[in-house]
Amino acid sequence: MKPKSQIVNLPVYQPGKPIEEVKRELGLEQVIKLASNENPYGSSPAVLEAITRELANVSLYPDGSAVELTGVLAKHLGVERSNIIFGCGSDEIIALITRAFFLPGDETVMADQTFSVYKSNADIEGAVTIEVPLKDGTHDLSSMLAQINDRTKVVWVCNPNNPTGTIISEQELTSFMDRVPAHVMVVLDEAYYEFVTDADYPQSISLLERYPNLVILRTFSKIYGLASLRIGYGIARPEVIDLINRVREPFNTSRFGQAAATAALLDQKFVQECAELNASERDFLQNEFTRLGLPYFASQGNFIMVDLDMPSKDAFQSLLKQGIIVRPGFQVYPTYIRVSVGTPEQNRAFVKALENTLAEKAITSP
Numbered sequence: 001m002k003p004k005s006q007i008v009n010l011p012v013y014q015p016g017k018p019i020e021e022v023k024r025e026l027g028l029e030q031v032i033k034l035a036s037n038e039n040p041y042g043s044s045p046a047v048l049e050a051i052t053r054e055l056a057n058v059s060l061y062p063d064g065s066a067v068e069l070t071g072v073l074a075k076h077l078g079v080e081r082s083n084i085i086f087g088c089g090s091d092e093i094i095a096l097i098t099r100a101f102f103l104p105g106d107e108t109v110m111a112d113q114t115f116s117v118y119k120s121n122a123d124i125e126g127a128v129t130i131e132v133p134l135k136d137g138t139h140d141l142s143s144m145l146a147q148i149n150d151r152t153k154v155v156w157v158c159n160p161n162n163p164t165g166t167i168i169s170e171q172e173l174t175s176f177m178d179r180v181p182a183h184v185m186v187v188l189d190e191a192y193y194e195f196v197t198d199a200d201y202p203q204s205i206s207l208l209e210r211y212p213n214l215v216i217l218r219t220f221s222k223i224y225g226l227a228s229l230r231i232g233y234g235i236a237r238p239e240v241i242d243l244i245n246r247v248r249e250p251f252n253t254s255r256f257g258q259a260a261a262t263a264a265l266l267d268q269k270f271v272q273e274c275a276e277l278n279a280s281e282r283d284f285l286q287n288e289f290t291r292l293g294l295p296y297f298a299s300q301g302n303f304i305m306v307d308l309d310m311p312s313k314d315a316f317q318s319l320l321k322q323g324i325i326v327r328p329g330f331q332v333y334p335t336y337i338r339v340s341v342g343t344p345e346q347n348r349a350f351v352k353a354l355e356n357t358l359a360e361k362a363i364t365s366p
Ligand SMILES: Cc1ncc(COP(=O)(O)O)c(C=O)c1O
Pocket: 036, 037, 088, 089, 090, 091, 092, 115, 158, 161, 162, 189, 191, 218, 219, 220, 221, 227, 230, 231, 232
């Protein structure tokens, strides 16, 4: 057999251990997962009702063009239906963009520490990834601009950036977009849009009129709490949506996903409450890091990247033994962990465990 040469050495995704397995292996009664930036408050109660109603229809294919959900979302965002495409998570929209645009040897530009799915999909299509170092944990847009050439097809800007949580402002974005050549698509990944509280954050949808090469990604996995139902979306000019739609499978989102997303969108009170709780708990954690003398990147998301000044894998193991799962292993920041903002109770349990980890480190380090 002759697979595509570019996939032969691709790493296979290693999912985190399920909570139940961690409990069994370590003999723990309670395990708190703060590793995947999920919503610790679950989802709107209206979602359960919507899913229950859909149970009667499991034998029927979903609506391939998600007519009802598209209408509700278009109204919510103030765009036309033709501006929207849904995917099996925004992960799928990333894959569809690479599938529709990259030929082997094309170039794509992204930060050196950002959401890994951009590069893995570019690799699959044989595109060459140019990674531009973050500056103080933030996208360095002028250096990214300097890497664009005739072979560049797509630039990825994750805002807030996963894993650092930093944002670029509207002014920074527009001055970048003004300089990006028209043949280059800019994908602005706003998976954590609803958590942002900084007034300088771009109102990106209003920029679509000015920039025909802009694609915005958002998701129902984060603040809406629907990660398991796999539904995200892209917003762009109709001619761009049409191109991405050509490589989409006909039934790429499920009945449950569509029904849940529709119900979730109609409950903005839940979204608002979660955003407020996240902001105050994000402040709590950041203040605790300051108290403990730990450098961190000021975050606008529902996660924070903090420097523990020890190999992050060791910190991970120490926290795991205490029943807390966080995300270690960031290439550019080997002593940082990323922790999702949990409920008040979870965050206090995390801080207590973190203090034990730091005390252990103080004893063992020379
Ligand atoms: C920046 C960013 N983009 C996209 C995604 C994909 O989310 P989903 O496929 O669940 O919509 C994630 C998930 O963690 C993310 O952090």
